[in-house]
Each structure stands twice: as structure tokens, then as C-alpha cells.
Amino acid sequence: MTQPSPPNVREWSIQDNREPSVRVGVILKQDLQKFISIDIPDHTHTVFADGFSLGDFTKTNVKLALSGSKLAVNVNDQVVAVENSVVIEPKAPVTSAEDAMIVHDVIAGRGFHWQKRCEQSLAGTAEIFSERIGLVLVNRLPLETYLAGVITAEMSGACPVEFLKAQCVVARSWLLAMSESKHDADPFDRCNDDCCQRYQGIANTSGAAWQAAEESRGLVLLDENRNVVDAVYSKNCGGISETPESVWGDSKPCVESIIDTSDVSSFDFLNASTDQCFDAYLRAGKQLAPHVYCSPSFVPPDVHSKYLGHVDEPDNYYRWSVTQSRGELEQGLAKRIPQLSSLARLNDLTVTLRGVSGRAQTLLVEWSDHDGELHETLIDREYNIRHALHPRFLYSSAFAIEDERNDSGELEAVTLNGLGWGHGAGLCQMGALGMGIAGKQLSEILSHYFPSATQFRIYE
Ligand SMILES: [Zn+2]
Numbered sequence: 055m056t057q058p059s060p061p062n063v064r065e066w067s068i069q070d071n072r073e074p075s076v077r078v079g080v081i082l083k084q085d086l087q088k089f090i091s092i093d094i095p096d097h098t099h100t101v102f103a104d105g106f107s108l109g110d111f112t113k114t115n116v117k118l119a120l121s122g123s124k125l126a127v128n129v130n131d132q133v134v135a136v137e138n139s140v141v142i143e144p145k146a147p148v149t150s151a152e153d154a155m156i157v158h159d160v161i162a163g164r165g166f167h168w169q170k171r172c173e174q175s176l177a178g179t180a181e182i183f184s185e186r187i188g189l190v191l192v193n194r195l196p197l198e199t200y201l202a203g204v205i206t207a208e209m210s211g212a213c214p215v216e217f218l219k220a221q222c223v224v225a226r227s228w229l230l231a232m233s234e235s236k237h238d239a240d241p242f243d244r245c246n247d248d249c250c251q252r253y254q255g256i257a258n259t260s261g262a263a264w265q266a267a268e269e270s271r272g273l274v275l276l277d278e279n280r281n282v283v284d285a286v287y288s289k290n291c292g293g294i295s296e297t298p299e300s301v302w303g304d305s306k307p308c309v310e311s312i313i314d315t316s317d318v319s320s321f322d323f324l325n326a327s328t329d330q331c332f333d334a335y336l337r338a339g340k341q342l343a344p345h346v347y348c349s350p351s352f353v354p355p356d357v358h359s360k361y362l363g364h365v366d367e368p369d370n371y372y373r374w375s376v377t378q379s380r381g382e383l384e385q386g387l388a389k390r391i392p393q394l395s396s397l398a399r400l401n402d403l404t405v406t407l408r409g410v411s412g413r414a415q416t417l418l419v420e421w422s423d424h425d426g427e428l429h430e431t432l433i434d435r436e437y438n439i440r441h442a443l444h445p446r447f448l449y450s451s452a453f454a455i456e457d458e459r460n461d462s463g464e465l466e467a468v469t470l471n472g473l474g475w476g477h478g479a480g481l482c483q484m485g486a487l488g489m490g491i492a493g494k495q496l497s498e499i500l501s502h503y504f505p506s507a508t509q510f511r512i513y514e
């Protein structure tokens with residue numbers, strides 16, 4: 055008797071008590087891709103065109119090309135015109151990278167400073183169809199296999215296993231909570247990028263990653279109403295984590311600001327939302343470091359390349375500094391922010407509202423247009439502020455502004471002295487890694503970042 059197929063994440067409910075499958079958008083229509091090349095390994099895969107099998111294949115290449123609005127598939131020099139879709143399906147489940155099909159030229163990090171193209175090894179099925187402007191590739195696979203891929207794309211498979219388990223639990227909870235509806239109009243649950251959570255196939259999965267998925271199988275965080283917690287996470291909180299209210303405007307049950315330390319009594323800063331507190335907290339980076347899990351004391355820079363995901367560049371995210379000339383800022387602001395398209399001269403930048411972690415929620419830009427007329431524009435949301443202030447996206451919006459002015463008081467350059475990487479709410483990935491390196495166990499890591507959530511296994 056065949057097993058009933060698992061529900062999709064969108065159809066999943068907590069009563070199901072079985073592992074759902076997830077549909078991930080790997081190539082999206084906005085990538086404007088007209089051609090896809092996929093290598094089939096030794097492990098047998100069946101290729102279907104519009105539901106009809108073209109045969110079982112090993113060790114071959116499948117090409118999909120969009121010409122005008124017509125999709126064609128070419129496998130072993132057999133070219134077939136396709137009306138709806140092509141599906142490539144493994145004969146037996148894929149549990150290692152050697153058995154996975156390889157899709158070439160997939161974009162990773164869309165629009166961020168680390169955008170690049172790479173090849174991805176996909177378990178499960180690939181469905182390819184045309185959305186007129188470009189081809190779309192949707193990967194459908196069991197949730198736990200997806201998570202083994204996610205945790206090794208977000209961070210490296212060489213990380214301590216207790217950290218990988220924590221990353222698995224938050225990624226699983228976030229996915230099953232499905233609180234954001236970024237892709238309601240798309241034929242998939244989640245995309246493969248930081249817009250949702252990073253998934254780059256299973257090529258970088260390690261023994262520790264599979265072990266982390268297996269040992270944390272089905273484990274999620276629940277709130278007091280037994281709903282799965284929307285367990286958000288970001289790379290480095292800087293010492294104090296942010297509230298969801300400050301980042302997205304709404305609270306999330308069981309996601310609250312915490313101090314990322316082993317020793318709260320040594321920490322003088324519980325709230326950095328005033329400029330004065332923020333400045334002191336920023337400057338105290340070194341002195342606080344021995345107590346802060348996401349600082350270089352717990353995660354030294356020389357282990358970054360070993361432990362961070364392979365698309366991340368090692369840097370000091372705990373405290374950082376970026377200097378730009380007035381000209382560079384003017385060009386960027388006028389280009390990236392529609393309300394500033396007629397900006398000719400930047401006069402001043404001021405953070406007007408901060409969250410508890412010091413992350414800017416609103417930034418006031420004072421500027422003049424080409425006729426010399428003065429304007430004030432308020433940029434809100436940490437995401438928009440980070441986009442406005444750096445061509446490759448500023449690490450975080452937790453920064454103090456240091457002006458450099460000439461003798462006539464005109465702005466010449468701006469240095470942003472900042473802390474942390476990402477929105478800072480929920481689990482701090484580098485902090486959880488620091489806890490893992492320090493030998494902390496999964497349940498300690500989860501209760502440190504989500505003190506009011508309960509840990510519960512929803513399927514075996
Ligand atoms: Zn997305």
C-alpha cells in the first residue's frame with residue numbers, strides 16, 4: 055500500500071501529526087531566466103512533460119528553453135514542446151548530495167550585497183514552467199530534507215550540532231507558522247532567498263546537519279495558545295535583541311527583546327532606544343564583549359569562515375563602521391529612494407526613533423533640490439533605512455551618525471558607527487552559535503532566545 059503523500063505547508067495544520075512537504079521557489083519569474091540546465095546524476099530520475107513520462111534517465115543533462123512564450127525540453131537530444139510544465143522526479147528519495155539533480159546558474163542573495171550565481175543540488179522534485187517573462191523552477195521536498203539544506207545555507211554545516219538543532223527548530227517553526235504571506239500569489243510556499251529563508255539545495259549539508267534535522271525532527275516552539283511561534287531570526291543582534299513591533303510594526307507571540315548575555319547583572323544596558331543610551335552601549339562594545347554571546351569573545355573572527363554560510367563574507371558584525379562621502383550618499387539616496395529622486399544636496403541625516411536594540415525605526419533626511427529649495431523626508435522601517443544608506447544594503451539600522459563638515463558647515467562625509475547584522479529580532483544566529491561553541495545544549499539556547507515559548511514535538 056502506498057503512503058498518503060504529505061500535505062503541503064499551506065495545507066498543513068498542527069493536528070496532522072506528519073511531516074509536510076514544502077514547495078520552494080528556486081528560480082523565480084523576476085530572475086528573467088530563459089534557459090535552465092539540469093544535470094541528472096547516477097541516481098535515476100524520471101522526466102515528465104505535461105504529465106507524460108519521457109523516460110527514466112541517469113547521468114544526462116536536461117535543457118529547458120523559453121523562446122517567445124514557447125517552452126521546450128531537450129533530454130538526450132529528444133526535443134519536446136511543452137504546454138504546461140516539466141517535472142523531474144527521483145525514482146527513490148534523495149538523501150545525499152551525490153544522488154541529487156544539479157541546477158546550474160541559480161541566483162543567491164537577490165538584491166543584497168552578496169548576490170551571486172551558483173549551482174544547486176536539489177532533493178525531491180523539480181517542476182519547471184513558463185511565466186511569460188521567465189522560467190520558474192519550484193522544488194518540492196520533505197520538510198526535514200529542506201531544513202538540512204536551510205541550516206547549511208544560513209550557516210555552515212561545520213557548526214556545533216546543538217547550534218544546528220536550534221537553527222532547525224526556529225526555521226521549522228517559522229515555516230510552519232506561515233504568518234507572512236509574501237508568496238500568496240506564487241505557486242510555491244517560500245522562495246529560496248533571504249526574502250524568506252535561505253535554501254541553496256543540499257550540496258553543503260554535512261553529517262552534523264542531517265543529525266541536527268533528525269534529532270530535532272518535528273520539534274517546534276509553541277505559544278500559550280499552542281500556535282507555532284513565528285520564530286524569526288537574524289545574524290547578529292549586537293548585544294540586545296529587537297522587538298518585532300519595532301521591525302514590522304506588529305508584535306509576535308513569544309518573540310521579545312532579550313539581552314544576549316550569559317550574565318545580565320554585568321550588562322548595564324537593557325534599552326538603547328535613546329541616542330544617549332545607544333552611544334554608550336555602542337562604545338561599550340569591547341568591555342561588554344566577554345559577556346555577549348554574539349561578540350568576538352564567543353565567536354572569534356578567525357572561525358567566521360568556518361561557521362558562517364558559504365555566501366557570507368567574514369567581517370566584524372558585532373561592531374562596525376562605514377564611511378561614505380556626501381557625493382556617494384547623495385547619489386545613492388536619489389537613486390534608491392523615489393521620494394528623494396530630485397535630491398541635489400544632502401544637508402543632514404538624523405535618527406528620529408530607535409527600538410530597544412538601538413535600531414533606527416525612522417530616519418530624517420534634510421536635503422535641497424536643484425533650485426536650492428529645502429526639503430525634509432522621513433524614511434521609516436529598518437529595512438528601508440538600510441537600503442537607503444548603502445549600495446549593498448547596510449548591515450543593520452543600529453548606528454550612530456558622525457558628520458564631517460567643512461569650515462562653512464557643509465556636510466563632506468558621514469561615518470555610520472554601528473552594531474549587529476540584520477533586523478535583530480528573535481534568535482541571534484551568531485549568539486546561538488556562540489552558545490553552541492560554549493557547549494550549551496539545544497533547550498538552553500531555545501529558552502534563552504524565546505523564554506516564554508514551550509518546546510514541543512509535533513510529529514515523530
Ligand atoms: Zn520569499
Ligand SMILES: [Zn+2]
Binds near residue numbers: 290314348485
Ligand atoms: Zn546577539
